Amino acid sequence: MFADRARIFVKSGKGGDGHVSFRREKYVPNGGPDGGDGGDGGSVYFVVDEGLNTLTDFRNVRKYAAANGENGNKRNCSGKSGEDIFIKVPEGTVIKEVGSGKVITDMSGDNRKFLLLHGGKGGNGNQHYATSTMQAPKYAQPGQPAQELELLLELKVIADVGLVGFPNVGKSTLLSRVTNARPKIANYHFTTLNPNLGVVDLEDAKGFVIADIPGLIEGASEGVGLGHEFLRHIERTKLILHIVDAASTEGRDPVEDIYAINRELEAYNAEISSRPQIIAANKIDMIYAEDDPVARIKAEFEPKGIPVYAISAISGQGLRELLYDINNKLEQMDVRPVVFEQEFFPEFHFDMSSDPFTVVYDEEQSAYVVEGPRIEKMLSYTNLESEKGFQFFQNFLKENGILEQLEALGIEDGDTVRMYGLSFDYYK
Numbered sequence: 001m002f003a004d005r006a007r008i009f010v011k012s013g014k015g016g017d018g019h020v021s022f023r024r025e026k027y028v029p030n031g032g033p034d035g036g037d038g039g040d041g042g043s044v045y046f047v048v049d050e051g052l053n054t055l056t057d058f059r060n061v062r063k064y065a066a067a068n069g070e071n072g073n074k075r076n077c078s079g080k081s082g083e084d085i086f087i088k089v090p091e092g093t094v095i096k097e098v099g100s101g102k103v104i105t106d107m108s109g110d111n112r113k114f115l116l117l118h119g120g121k122g123g124n125g126n127q128h129y130a131t132s133t134m135q136a137p138k139y140a141q142p143g144q145p146a147q148e149l150e151l152l153l154e155l156k157v158i159a160d161v162g163l164v165g166f167p168n169v170g171k172s173t174l175l176s177r178v179t180n181a182r183p184k185i186a187n188y189h190f191t192t193l194n195p196n197l198g199v200v201d202l203e204d205a206k207g208f209v210i211a212d213i214p215g216l217i218e219g220a221s222e223g224v225g226l227g228h229e230f231l232r233h234i235e236r237t238k239l240i241l242h243i244v245d246a247a248s249t250e251g252r253d254p255v256e257d258i259y260a261i262n263r264e265l266e267a268y269n270a271e272i273s274s275r276p277q278i279i280a281a282n283k284i285d286m287i288y289a290e291d292d293p294v295a296r297i298k299a300e301f302e303p304k305g306i307p308v309y310a311i312s313a314i315s316g317q318g319l320r321e322l323l324y325d326i327n328n329k330l331e332q333m334d335v336r337p338v339v340f341e342q343e344f345f346p347e348f349h350f351d352m353s354s355d356p357f358t359v360v361y362d363e364e365q366s367a368y369v370v371e372g373p374r375i376e377k378m379l380s381y382t383n384l385e386s387e388k389g390f391q392f393f394q395n396f397l398k399e400n401g402i403l404e405q406l407e408a409l410g411i412e413d414g415d416t417v418r419m420y421g422l423s424f425d426y427y428k
Contacts, residue, residue, distance in 0.1 A: 004155040004232065006058035007098065011065040013041025013082035015120030015143025018128075019072035022136065033136065034076050035126035038143045041119030042066030042082035046095060046105065048112045049088035055155050066117075069143055072125045082119060092158040092236070094340055098150040102344035102392075108158060108236075109339050117346055120144030149346060154232060159197055159211035160330055162237035164265075166257050169245045170282040172196065174313040175212045178323060205327045211237065231268045236338040239276045239329060240265075246281035246293045246310065254281065254293065255300050276329055277306050280322055285312040343392060359405040367416040367423070368406055375419055384422075 016038025023031025044066050064087055070079030089095075093107045095116070105114045123141035130137055163171045179198025196212040213233050234240070242261065244254035258279060266273035279301055281294045298308045307325065311318035357372030384390050397403050406417065406426065417424045 004055060006055040006153045007062070007150070008058055008153065009063045009148065009150050010044050010087070010117060011063075011148040012044050012117035012146050013066040013068040013119040014146040015039070015041045015122040016069035016071040016079035017142045018123035018125040018140030019074060019077075020126045020138055020140045021074035023075075033126040033130050034074055035140050036072030036074070036077040036079065037125050037128075038072045038122030038141075039069030039079035039081040040122045041069045041143065041146060042084045043115060043119045044117040045084060045086045046093075046107060046114045046116055047086050047088055048091045048093075048107050050091070052088060052090035054090065055093070055153055058153060066119055068146070069119065069122045071143075072122070072140070076125070076127060078125075079122060081122070084119070089153065090155055092156050094154045094156055096152040096154065097344045097346075098152050100344055101152070103340045103342055104151070104344045104346060105342060106340040111339070117147040117149065120146055147346065156235050157197065157211050157213075157233040158209070158236050160208040160237065161210040161239050161241050161326060162234045163210060163212045163241050163243055164234065164261055165243035166245075166252065166261070168250065169243045169252075169257075170313045171212045171243045174243060174280070174282065174311075174319075175210065177313055177316060178319060179210060200323055200327075202323060202327055205324065206331065208327060208330050210241075213237075231264070234265070234272060235269065237272075237275070238333055238338075239278065239326065240272075241326065242277060242279045243282050244279065244297070245283050246297065247283040247286040247288075248293065249283060249286055254297055258297075258301065276333075278322070278326060278329070279306055279308045281308055281310050282313055284310045284317065285315050357400075357402070359402060359409065361409050362418075365416075365418065367418045368409065368411055368426070370402055370406075370417060370419050374400070379420060379422070 018038050019035035021033070021035045023034045025031055044064065064085055066085045067082030069082045072079050089107055091108060095104045095107070095114075096102060097104055104116065105111060107114065121144045123143045126137045126140045128141075129139055163175065165171050175196055175198050178200050198210055198212075199207060200210055201207045211233065242258050244257050245252055246254055248254065262273055279297060281297050284294065287293060294308065294310045302308055309318055309322040309325070311322055313319070355372065355374035355377060357370065357374040359368065359370050361367075362369050378393070378396055384393055411417075411426050413427050415426045417426050
């Protein structure tokens with residue numbers, strides 16, 4: 001069973017406690033403090049493993065914890081640091097925080113290793129607290145606590161071209177003919193569960209990666225059947241290749257099929273539906289009608305800027321022209337891979353809760369001033385120039401009660417709010 005989602009719990013190691021002890025040497029009745037430091041807790045990393053292509057392993061193991069740091073000991077002996085853990089995932093895995101659904105990191109492109117949770121820092125032993133007035137301190141610093149998160153892992157297939165189409169239109173046959181992929185091919189009326197990836201190699205051309213996205217059904221964008229799981233795989237593709245049964249061997253209308261799939265794509269993510277599209281009118285070797293159905297498809301979609309190619313995945317007719325046109329279009333596009341931006345910052349999430357902040361009205365400036373360590377830290381982590389960053393900023397103000405405090409002070413629409421050199425106009 002192909003697994004493209006998993007829910008797991010991760011925890012870093014707790015820092016070891018510092019030790020309280022004093023030197024006990026012969027002929028030295030009042031030895032000084034010699035308590036050692038605690039070791040640092042282990043951290044949690046995610047790394048890309050080229051040998052993995054599913055999240056199946058996470059079905060059996062759902063809890064991952066780094067080792068705690070050891071406590072300090074007498075005679076200035078420091079505790080051993082806990083070992084880090086490295087969680088291996090396939091390329092294309094998007095890691096989200098369960099509660100908010102926000103992206104923590106996308107293990108794609110150059111992001112091959114990601115530090116998710118820091119281990120707790122070990123506490124200082126009492127040797128650090130000796131002063132001229134306190135020569136025998138009986139205090140040692142406890143280790144910092146562990147950090148923990150519940151995560152949602154989603155594997156989003158990385159491919160240049162996504163094949164879409166209703167079941168049994170010839171997607172698997174096409175993929176097996178033009179790539180090194182070997183999908184199971186049969187006359188199924190239900191859909192394949194897992195996407196098949198293959199590399200298209202072309203003479204005198206770079207070639208590209210193509211994925212047979214599992215068959216769509218109407219209502220997929222609303223989660224009918226496995227709709228969301230299927231649609232998730234198309235989020236990274238640069239170009240969408242529609243495969244339709246031009247011969248209508250099963251009574252389906254190819255024109256209506258294309259419109260139906262585009263409706264599902266737009267309902268799921270309008271940005272995806274706006275990406276370049278090409279239509280492959282398949283099964284032309286089985287057309288026996290007097291009226292040419294391919295001409296009808298061309299008349300409907302080529303005026304909209306969507307090229308239509310007549311092909312036969314069985315005989316290979318028309319495939320060369322189709323593949324080289326796809327390759328040319330890809331070469332003209334932005335080559336940067338689709339990588340999902342970070343929206344949730346674990347270090348900020350754990351550090352901010354105890355940091356203070358103030359909300360006051362400054363009469364001299366005629367402005368409301370919000371400041372404090374929590375605000376300063378939030379601004380350092382947030383890109384306010386991006387749409388997602390500004391949305392995070394607004395949610396932060398609401399979730400931390402800052403908007404409520406501003407309203408309690410009598411703020412009105414159009415009033416100015418200042419935060420460390422930044423000015424905003426307030427509108428409810």
